[in-house]
């Protein structure tokens with residue numbers, strides 16, 4: 001479901017209840033003028049964060065099971081393939097073979113119990 005807010009188009013991703021701090025993330029997809037990309041949103045200790053689901057090491061999705069993005073301490077996001085660690089709030093790489101790069105962040109907002117994609121570069125859709 002998409003809603004307009006001013007000149008901005010918001011795409012509903014999930015209910016706010018679906019995201020617990022350090023818990024499972026919600027996978028969704030985004031479309032730009034070139035392609036379709038897998039994406040995800042998680043709730044961390046300071047709020048929400050969403051990213052393109054593509055490791056900075058190799059162009060592979062991070063989660064080893066649907067929505068499992070956090071490492072065991074529930075602080076960092078981890079890539080299942082070779083263990084690269086990213087900060088949950090910025091997507092910056094802090095450990096592992098991510099070549100000094102981070103995750104591509106997406107803008108999201110939370111309002112009235114729903115999490116929305118609010119990134120003008122992309123149109124979102126639920127998987």
Ligand code: FES
Pocket residue numbers: 055056057058059060079080081082083084096097098
């Ligand atoms: S593909 Fe993610 S760490 Fe290698």
